[in-house]
Amino acid sequence: MIKKEGSFKYLEIKNISKNFGETFVLKNIHLDVFKGEFLCLLGPSGCGKTTLLRIISGLERQTNGDIVQDGLLISNSPTEKRDFGIVFQSYALFPNLNAKQNIAYGLENKKINKKEIEKRTNNLLRLVGLEKYSDQFPSQLSGGQQQRVALARAMALSPGLLLLDEPLSALDAQVRSKLRNEIKLIQKKLNLTTIMVTHDQTEALSMADRVVVMERGHIAQIGTPFELYKNPITPFVADFIGKMNLLKGKYDKKNCVFYYLNNRFLISQNTEYSFLENCLLGIRPEDIEIIKFRKNIEKEENILRVKIKEITYLGTIFRLTVVLESKLEENIFVDVISNQVISNNLKIGDFIDIKLKKEKIKLFESNL
Amino acid sequence: MYFKKNFNKSFNILLLRILIIFVFILVSFFIIIPLLPLFLKSFSDNKNNFIGLENFINYIQNPSLTQSFINSLKVAITTTFFSVLIGFIYAYALTRTRLPLKKFFNTFSLFSLYIPPLAVAIGLIYIFGKQGLITQGFFGTIPGFDINLYGFNGIIIGEIFYCFPQALIILVSALNLSDQRLYEAAESLKASPLRKFLTITLPNIKYGLMNSFFICFILSFTDFGVPKVVGGNFNVLATDIYKQVVGQQNFAMGATISIYLLVPSILAFLIDKNFQKNEASLISGKSIPFKPRKNLIVDSIMFIFCSLILILVIGVFSSIVLASLIKIWPYDISLSLQNFRFSNVAGNGYEPYFNTVFMSIYTAIFGTIFVFFTAYLVEKFKPLKKIRMLIYFFSTLPIAIPGLVLGLSYILFFNKPSFSVPFLDFQIFNPFSLLYGTMGILVLANIIHFFTVCFISATTTLKQIDKEFEEVSESLKVPFYKTFLRITIPLSLPTILEIGSYYFVNSMITVSAIIFLYPAKIPVSSVSIVNMDDAGDTASAAAMSTLIVLTSLSVRLIYEFTSRNVSKKSSVWINPLET
Numbered sequence: 045m046i047k048k049e050g051s052f053k054y055l056e057i058k059n060i061s062k063n064f065g066e067t068f069v070l071k072n073i074h075l076d077v078f079k080g081e082f083l084c085l086l087g088p089s090g091c092g093k094t095t096l097l098r099i100i101s102g103l104e105r106q107t108n109g110d111i112v113q114d115g116l117l118i119s120n121s122p123t124e125k126r127d128f129g130i131v132f133q134s135y136a137l138f139p140n141l142n143a144k145q146n147i148a149y150g151l152e153n154k155k156i157n158k159k160e161i162e163k164r165t166n167n168l169l170r171l172v173g174l175e176k177y178s179d180q181f182p183s184q185l186s187g188g189q190q191q192r193v194a195l196a197r198a199m200a201l202s203p204g205l206l207l208l209d210e211p212l213s214a215l216d217a218q219v220r221s222k223l224r225n226e227i228k229l230i231q232k233k234l235n236l237t238t239i240m241v242t243h244d245q246t247e248a249l250s251m252a253d254r255v256v257v258m259e260r261g262h263i264a265q266i267g268t269p270f271e272l273y274k275n276p277i278t279p280f281v282a283d284f285i286g287k288m289n290l291l292k293g294k295y296d297k298k299n300c301v302f303y304y305l306n307n308r309f310l311i312s313q314n315t316e317y318s319f320l321e322n323c324l325l326g327i328r329p330e331d332i333e334i335i336k337f338r339k340n341i342e343k344e345e346n347i348l349r350v351k352i353k354e355i356t357y358l359g360t361i362f363r364l365t366v367v368l369e370s371k372l373e374e375n376i377f378v379d380v381i382s383n384q385v386i387s388n389n390l391k392i393g394d395f396i397d398i399k400l401k402k403e404k405i406k407l408f409e410s411n412l
Numbered sequence: 413m414y415f416k417k418n419f420n421k422s423f424n425i426l427l428l429r430i431l432i433i434f435v436f437i438l439v440s441f442f443i444i445i446p447l448l449p450l451f452l453k454s455f456s457d458n459k460n461n462f463i464g465l466e467n468f469i470n471y472i473q474n475p476s477l478t479q480s481f482i483n484s485l486k487v488a489i490t491t492t493f494f495s496v497l498i499g500f501i502y503a504y505a506l507t508r509t510r511l512p513l514k515k516f517f518n519t520f521s522l523f524s525l526y527i528p529p530l531a532v533a534i535g536l537i538y539i540f541g542k543q544g545l546i547t548q549g550f551f552g553t554i555p556g557f558d559i560n561l562y563g564f565n566g567i568i569i570g571e572i573f574y575c576f577p578q579a580l581i582i583l584v585s586a587l588n589l590s591d592q593r594l595y596e597a598a599e600s601l602k603a604s605p606l607r608k609f610l611t612i613t614l615p616n617i618k619y620g621l622m623n624s625f626f627i628c629f630i631l632s633f634t635d636f637g638v639p640k641v642v643g644g645n646f647n648v649l650a651t652d653i654y655k656q657v658v659g660q661q662n663f664a665m666g667a668t669i670s671i672y673l674l675v676p677s678i679l680a681f682l683i684d685k686n687f688q689k690n691e692a693s694l695i696s697g698k699s700i701p702f703k704p705r706k707n708l709i710v711d712s713i714m715f716i717f718c719s720l721i722l723i724l725v726i727g728v729f730s731s732i733v734l735a736s737l738i739k740i741w742p743y744d745i746s747l748s749l750q751n752f753r754f755s756n757v758a759g760n761g762y763e764p765y766f767n768t769v770f771m772s773i774y775t776a777i778f779g780t781i782f783v784f785f786t787a788y789l790v791e792k793f794k795p796l797k798k799i800r801m802l803i804y805f806f807s808t809l810p811i812a813i814p815g816l817v818l819g820l821s822y823i824l825f826f827n828k829p830s831f832s833v834p835f836l837d838f839q840i841f842n843p844f845s846l847l848y849g850t851m852g853i854l855v856l857a858n859i860i861h862f863f864t865v866c867f868i869s870a871t872t873t874l875k876q877i878d879k880e881f882e883e884v885s886e887s888l889k890v891p892f893y894k895t896f897l898r899i900t901i902p903l904s905l906p907t908i909l910e911i912g913s914y915y916f917v918n919s920m921i922t923v924s925a926i927i928f929l930y931p932a933k934i935p936v937s938s939v940s941i942v943n944m945d946d947a948g949d950t951a952s953a954a955a956m957s958t959l960i961v962l963t964s965l966s967v968r969l970i971y972e973f974t975s976r977n978v979s980k981k982s983s984v985w986i987n988p989l990e991t
Contacts, residue, residue: 103883122422123886130887136880140902140982150888201888 054079054237055100055205060109062095069095071261073109080235082228084248086284087258093241096258097207100239102126114204128205129198133213135190137182137197143189144169144178147196154201168196171230188219195227199236206231208240212247224251245285249273257281279408282326289332289376291325295407302407305370309346312403324408329363329379331404334388335397346400350376352392355385364390366398424891425795432789432796432803439786439806441844442860443813446825447674450817453667453824467668480647481672484633487564487648491571491632496624498572499579502721505714507587508613510706517718522577524725526964527732528921529574530941531957533641534950535728536561536570538735541642543742545731551742562644570638573728575631576721579624586620587613590702619691626684627811630677634814636924637938641945649673650924653816657928663824670817681812729961736955751955754940764937765959771854771936772919779859779866779915784908787870788900792882793892804871811864815924822857823928849931861925862918866911873907874900905978913971917964 055077062070070092077083085093098104100111102123110119118126137146147168151161169175172192182190191211198206211227212220228251231238242248248255249269257264257272257280265272265281276282279290293304295317302309302325309325317323335347350366353375362385364378378398390396457463471477505511506518524532539545540561549556559565590613598608614621636650643651649669657666735741739748754761786807790800810818826848830839847853877900885895901908923938930936937956944953 101883101887103886122425123883124422124424124889124891126887128887130884132880132884134878134880136878136884138881138899140899149885150890153888153890153894197884197888 052079053077054081054114055239056110056112057096057100058110058112060096060099060106060111062092062099062104062107068261070099070106073263075256075263075266077237077239079237082231082238082240082251082253084252084255085239085241085258086245086248086252086255087243087264088284089243090260091258092261093243093258094209097209097239097241100205101128101130101207127203128207129201129203130207131191131194131198131209131211133210135182135194135214137190137193139182142179142181143174143185143193146182146193147200149197150201164200168200171199172196172226186219187215188223191215191223192226195230199234204237206236206238208238210241210243213242213244220247227251249285255285257284276326276406279324279326282406282408287329287377288326289329290408291327291374291376292410293323293325294321295323302405305368307348309400309405310402311405311407317407323410325400326406326408327400327404329377330361331401332376332378333399333401334378334380334384335399346402346405347397348376348400349395349397352390352394352396355390355392357382366396428789428793428892429795432793432799435786435789436799436803438782439803442856443806443809443863446818446821447813449824449828450667450670450821453664454671456664458662458664467664468671471665471668471672476647477652477669480649480652480669483564483646484648484650484673485676487567487571487639488629488633490568491575492625492628494568494572495575495579495628495632496583496621498721499576499583499624500621501714502576502718503580503583503587505718506584507590507704508702509704509714510711511714511718512711513715517722520722520725521580521718523729524573525577526917526921526968527573527729527961528923528938528941528957529570529635529637530641530923530938530945531732531921531954531961532573532728533566533570533638534735534941534945534954534957535732536566536642537950538731538741538954539727540566540569548742551745562642563646566642566644567639567646567648570642571632571635573725574635574638575628578627578631582620582624582627583617586617588701590616592700592702595702619688622684622687626680629680630812630814633680634673634677634816634924636816636927637942640942650814650816653820654927657820663820666820667824670814670820673814674812674817677812677814681809685808732954732961733958735951736958738951741951751951752959754944754952754956760935760940764935764940765956767851767934768920768937768960769963771851771858772916774851774855775858775919776912776916778855779862780908780912782859783863783866783911784870784904787867787874788896791871791874792879792900807867808864810860810862813861815861815922815926816928818857818861819925819928822853826853851934853929853931854926854934854936855919857925857929858915858919858922861922862915866914869907869911869914870904873904877903902982905982906975909971909975909978913968916967920960920964920967 053076055075057073057075057077060070060073061068073096085096087093095104099106102118102121102125106119110117112118113127138149141149144165148161148165151164156164166175166178169178172195174189174192174196177185177189180189182193185193191214195211208227212223215223224247230236240248240251249272252269254266254268255272256266259278259280265277267275269285272281272285276285276288279288282288283290291304293302295302295311297317300311300313302311302323304325311317348368350368352364353367354365356363356365358379361379361381364380364385365375366378367373367375376398384390454467455462455464457466502517502521506514506521511517527535537544540547540559544561545551547556547558547561561569594612595608598612603611634650636654639646639648639651640654649672653666653669653673656662656669736751737747737749738745739750754764786803790804790807793800826842826844828842829845830841847856881895881899882892885892885899921938923942926936927939927942930939937960941953941956944950944956
């Protein structure tokens with residue numbers, strides 16, 4: 045876990061659990077969020093990420109554990125006494141109030157004079173770039189504009205913490221990537237501690253300072269996007285952040301060799317793997333090379349002879365789905381740059397040799 | 413060590429809990445608790461001695477009384493069958509065919525909702541009665557035809573008039589939820605029209621169908637107005653209760669018969685509730701509404717069918733109006749307004765009419781506030797889940813409590829100045845007894861009598877309002893009551909107006925809930941229709957019925973006008989853009 049220079053723990057989540065009778069939604073969650081940080085809770089649906097966000101906001105109550113915000117214990121405080129702003133997936137804009145009234149909704153309840161409210165509302169409208177739309181009702185705004193109103197409304201009371209619950213998932217792809225950058229800019233400009241829930245890994249990787257990958261009610265791994273990509277500690281994280289081929293086999297610790305069917309793979313000795321025998325070999329599609337077809341591959345290291353089953357065009361690269369002749373049902377994915385496919389005239393049904401880069405191979409404990 | 417913020421409990425949550433408990437107490441005292449003295453009464457004699465099941469045994473051993481029970485069942489089953497059948501065909505014509513003049517048929521089909529069942533019965537007398545238009549062949553111009561109105565036939569016709577629009581409303585909304593794509597998929601799989609009907613249409617409306625059976629059964633099983641006027645010697649439970657209580661002052665037997673009336677209704681209610689529990693919408697938000705195709709044969713048959721129904725409805729209404737304007741039917745058929753003087757003893761002039769109008773206005777105002785607030789507390793908040801579930805259950809119950817039973821239980825409960833605590837020599841003052849003998853008790857009886865339909869409609873609307881509005885408000889530190897006033901009420905305004913108009917119209921036409929309750933100094937018009945009819949002054953009864961129908965219709969027109977303005981004003985935020 046990184047600790048930024050001069051940053052301090054703004055939010056501490058201590059041993060939070062949530063269960064409904066026997067079923068656990070969250071189990072012993074520990075998490076520190078630093079001041080000014082953009083943190084993403086990432087995971088598939090049902091992993092408990094939204095529940096965790098709702099517990100932080102007080103909209104739901106934990107079964108066990110404590111939450112400390114800015115040095116104050118808030119575990120049992122009601123929502124209205126907590127210091128945060130929230131944007132929901134549906135935005136939940138009040139349909140009978142226009143953009144400006146929506147943003148001012150929380151301000152009007154405070155004992156602030158009208159001029160001050162007007163000033164702050166206009167500042168917020170400017171911040172999200174909606175000065176021209178202040179009189180429009182939500183139904184007259186586009187999805188992206190509605191999203192910005194919701195964001196401005198959440199920031200109206202200058203909260204210390206911003207909570208975003210899948211804020212972009214209702215938008216189409218283009219608007220989404222534009223808003224991603226905007227939210228990030230505003231967040232950095234205000235140095236606003238932010239927690240965002242998402243199931244979209246691209247969104248998490250492109251926006252977050254740190255990502256918390258969650259799986260079935262617990263935290264699988266916490267780290268910067270690059271750390272998670274480079275050093276996933278479980279096969280789940282490996283396959284959720286990017287793509288990872290996972291081959292089940294046996295590991296010979298003494299000789300640093302992994303056996304997969306009849307094939308041997310040399311494993312880099314840099315990492316000490318504590319587990320034994322049955323385990324998974326992981327390698328990303330982009331870490332597999334296609335090499336020239338050679339007669340006697342037995343002498344070469346970490347090479348498999350495979351048959352091309354499918355070729356999928358993904359833009360700048362092709363993804364090949366290849367299989368071993370001895371194990372047709374197990375797909376291995378290989379990413380190659382487009383030129384290589386075209387110049388080698390690769391076709392479905394061709395046999396090729398692929399090389400798994402030794403230093404990129406990871407081993408995971410097999411829990412199967 | 414961390415600083416502990418001094419939060420105690422939030423004031424808003426405390427306020428919310430108090431409000432929920434307060435509403436719980438109100439619905440308990442207005443719906444459930446008044447039934448207890450009724451049960452007690454049914455186990456006692458008229459001097460309040462406990463006699464166990466003796467009343468019930470007496471009842472079963474009295475052949476004329478048991479006959480009434482069988483008669484009521486017969487009426488209810490026959491009416492339910494025909495009302496749902498007619499309602500279904502009419503609803504099908506409105507939603508699934510290219511019926512010509514659909515808008516016209518749609519509007520006028522609900523016309524009989526504004527005619528009190530009593531008035532329907534009076535209208536029937538002028539058409540099918542001894543001196544009726546059809547019986548006498550339009551004053552002897554063509555051969556007459558006697559359907560033997562007084563008795564089973566008359567009751568059935570009157571009840572169908574009363575129940576059919578109720579079934580129609582439920583079935584139209586059930587049939588409106590359709591998905592064109594299912595029919596297209598079935599067609600692509602070469603399904604016959606019958607197969608499509610049996611495998612798509614029917615399963616989709618089974619909950620609505622069941623619900624309309626249940627509503628029609630309860631309404632016709634417990635109705636008092638129609639059998640009172642055209643029942644003749646065909647006794648039913650409702651008229652028996654009236655005779656026991658009003659005629660013989662035998663409250664104990666009245667209470668006993670009430671139990672016989674209440675139990676089948678509650679059973680029907682529970683069966684329906686259990687059935688509806690499994691309801692899961694088969695139609696998703698993304699479905700494409702069904703678009704009927706032209707089919708000359710079906711469309712023409714439907715047109716003839718719907719026209720016949722409408723002619724009957726309008727015929728009954730016209731005959732009421734006509735009867736009220738004709739001097740002495742059928743001897744002097746010149747027009748006059750003399751029947752509108754209500755100068756006879758039973759009439760009391762215009763006092764009953766104005767009392768009824770005020771009663772209906774009060775019911776509309778207080779009923780709407782109470783029902784909407786109750787639904788809001790039950791639907792929108794998390795605290796006190798069990799109590800909120802009980803409030804919900806109590807709120808759905810009144811539809812199964814027959815008006816006469818409600819009225820009788822209200823007398824027994826509200827006229828007690830104090831309750832005695834069992835086993836202790838101790839009396840508690842009954843604050844609700846202050847309402848007894850005032851307009852208040854009539855308003856309250858009406859509010860509760862029609863509570864369920866209003867409650868369900870308020871709940872449905874509130875469900876459609878994003879529950880995250882409350883959560884956003886909390887995060888913005890805005891207390892819930894401000895959001896209620898500023899967001900929830902404006903968004904629910906169409907439904908609130910609808911509930912108000914429903915309360916008004918039903919309070920105008922109801923008789924059963926208030927016939928035992930109305931204080932002598934506050935005569936009401938529906939009761940005076942009963943009395944004028946009893947006294948043989950049918951023309952004045954028709955005149956009063958005309959006034960009631962016209963008032964209800966005008967209020968409905970005002971409602972349509974207002975709600976159109978409201979929706980014009982809100983159309984800006986009601987039609988969301990596609991995002």
